[in-house]
């Protein structure tokens with residue numbers, strides 16, 4: 005019977021097979037990990053000295069010194085210590101490593117030989133121990149003698165069958181890794197793959213053998229018997245058991261096990277095929293997947309909150325637009341037209357997120373190749389606080405070392421003596437990896453972990469007794485809230501986000517010069533003639549053709565007064581029979597006089613041509629806006645972050661709304677949703693509603709509001725106040741981080757030098773767009789003017805930028821205080837010179853010809869630009885493209901302001917006892933105790949979210965515990981001590 009093949013061996017050469025199924029105790033294979041002996045279970049952390057004001061490094065040095073003091077001269081350490089020294093000895097590693105390499109060769113030969121000689125050697129192996137070894141050896145047929153026969157029989161015949169060949173690469177890999185200290189390949193991965201292969205394959209083959217010998221028609225027990233070496237004892241017994249249990253279901257089970265292993269081991273989440281999935285079904289599946297992903301991300305975020313030292317996933321480069329030049333012909337045509345060549349966008353490749361890292365904490369590596377010491381810090385306690393006990397676990401001797409680690413995987417730091425910790429490298433770290441020496445440094449060296457810097461004074465500290473130094477490192481780690489040095493990537497939440505492509509924009513063909521030679525000549529003659537009438541003679545004249553106007557640059561003869569030419573503006577316009585003549589006398593920096601004459605046939609500047617320009621694609625600006633083309637046909641790009649706010653005016657129908665869409669589109673093409681948020685205010689209700697779709701990607705709104713685009717005046721007031729709060733909080737954060745502006749702050753946050761536990765977060769730019777200020781000023785007056793002015797004054801450094809448009813640039817709309825804070829202004833055509841002066845402080849905007857013809861003023865410069873044209877369907881397509889991708893679960897939420905939910909705007913809620921936060925009293929005590937009225941203090945101390953802490957501060961203000969908002973300063977605390985606070989709290993209505 006096949007079932008009891010191993011219990012009752014058939015007579016014949018194989019009759020000497022051991023009577024029982026398996027040998028009692030198979031000798032253990034060579035231990036591949038020399039350092040994997042049981043770790044000292046709970047090596048106590050050396051007592052820490054009482055906290056002092058000493059700097060950390062000095063503390064570390066002192067502790068190290070203290071640790072060194074009692075030690076005597078170095079000498080052989082008896083017993084366990086001696087054994088440990090041996091285990092850490094590189095020579096011992098080489099000994100083991102080469103042993104394993106040769107062992108793998110030995111097994112290869114022995115196993116191969118077994119395929120030919122195994123049957124004959126069975127009796128010899130069985131007789132081992134009963135007959136003299138020499139005699140048995142002479143009998144053995146294996147190419148590697150009696151030992152070869154025994155090893156092959158053990159692994160192939162008794163254990164795994166031919167699947168035992170999978171053992172060879174494992175042994176080889178371990179040997180290779182130990183000898184060459186290679187960082188490639190994880191031991192646990194190779195072990196898992198090898199062991200699975202052996203178990204699974206032997207079971208499968210076992211099933212084949214069982215099936216061949218089964219009592220069924222056509223079954224051949226003799227054949228089964230001849231093939232039984234294929235599956236080995238393990239495979240045979242397992243398959244026999246399964247076969248009796250589930251019959252041929254064994255095959256299905258094995259297939260299922262294989263699929264499961266492949267899915268988990270190779271982390272497969274998508275299938276290469278998609279059989280007949282309907283589009284609706286596919287969409288539903290994707291939705292489900294996205295939901296699951298979002299949930300997983302949220303869970304991960306929650307976990308990260310609970311355990312701040314946990315490493316972040318692999319860094320990913322930010323995904324800027326990668327330009328790829330369009331076909332050469334197009335480039336040439338552009339060159340001919342004097343324009344910049346267009347570039348095609350390819351969304352930058354979005355690497356798929358790597359497998360989750362398994363290391364339990366920060367790992368710092370230094371001194372690779374130099375004498376190094378391994379410092380192990382036990383895992384952070386469950387609360388997530390880094391109250392880790394430092395465990396002196398290892399000593400380095402020479403450039404190599406091994407360490408013994410307690411389970412679970414500890415947080416590890418490697419430092420070189422005399423050198424600071426230079427980097428942290430999160431690596432899936434296993435005991436076996438550590439046994440192979442320090443992990444290789446990260447291929448991309450990350451920013452030095454300055455918070456972790458510590459100097460180990462000398463080699464003496466490389467002793468197990470150097471616990472003090474290790475404790476100091478642990479302190480550093482804890483105090484600095486050191487994090488793994490993978491940079492934070494704000495875009496990781498939407499890592500698959502694709503930037504909109506140029507294909508979404510209409511291609512109006514390549515720009516062509518519309519002005520004919522005759523037109524140029526005729527205009528030139530008329531200019532010369534007109535000036536001649538007034539006795540002005542010209543030395544030379546030159547024309548530059550722009551998209552809307554042509555600039556004639558005149559060099560007058562010596563002695564002609566410039567003011568005279570300027571005063572002839574209207575006369576020249578009359579003689580040229582053209583509207584929109586503008587005289588620039590002189591052209592700044594050129595010493596010539598410019599006369600801009602509108603072209604008879606105007607050229608439309610498509611948004612596609614400007615966003616596709618090389619200048620825009622390559623710009624390094626923070627918030628680049630490609631407005632259009634200048635008079636010299638150059639693409640005009642300006643940085644909103646530098647402006648830092650923009651005032652736009654223009655009579656109705658002159659191109660303001662198109663201009664706003666161009667601004668928004670430019671930013672959408674350049675910034676990731678994680679980096680930029682818009683607050684859109686649209687009193688006209690229809691102009692910006694098209695951007696509703698990108699709510700979950702790019703819009704910011706007040707909590708508990710449905711519509712992200714604000715159309716209601718009261719909501720506008722709340723939103724502006726909320727932005728002021730956001731500004732206040734950002735200033736608090738910047739102050740705490742010691743940064744002067746948003747860029748520095750975010751850079752620090754990305755380098756993980758700021759602790760999210762202390763309220764720090766990545767701060768996206770916020771761009772507030774108000775489409776019609778006149779309307780708001782009429783209905784809300786000061787209520788909007790004050791916060792706009794405050795934001796304009798202060799928000800520059802913290803990344804809040806304002807774009808305010810109005811069609812009535814009168815002084816009661818653009819008041820002095822607003823104007824003073826908007827140095828950057830744009831004017832489309834306005835109806836009067838006065839309006840032009842109001843907006844630009846000079847005339848000229850009244851001379852524009854409309855349809856996107858605009859003047860851009862930044863301080864003293866005035867640049868004439870033909871604004872690019874973007875049509876509503878184009879904006880629609882761009883928004884659709886964005887909204888169809890995975891977004892955040894909600895819009896970016898601005899801080900809640902008192903009275904924002906109720907529409908009265910009176911702020912009554914803050915004082916309503918029923919509405920008072922349950923943590924009100926606790927927050928009040930915290931503020932009074934620390935005498936610091938800041939939101940971030942509450943966030944940190946009470947572990948509150950951003951919005952809740954803000955709400956609490958408002959309630960505290962209402963209760964008279966803290967003073968009013970004071971810009972970048974923390975609020976005053978009005979209650980001097982806890983006693984008075986308790987009295988106040990008792991007297992408050994409950």
Ligand SMILES: Nc1ncnc2c1ncn2[C@@H]1O[C@H](COP(=O)(O)OP(=O)(O)OP(=O)(O)O)[C@@H](O)[C@H]1O
Nearest residue numbers: 655656657658659660661662811855856871872873
């Ligand atoms: N840059 C441009 N290039 C070509 N045509 C333009 C451009 N900008 C605007 N136009 C034309 O002018 C028309 C009006 O533009 P737009 O709607 O932007 O004006 P507006 O100033 O916002 O007017 P309103 O204040 O009444 O909303 C557009 O429909 C378009 O035909």
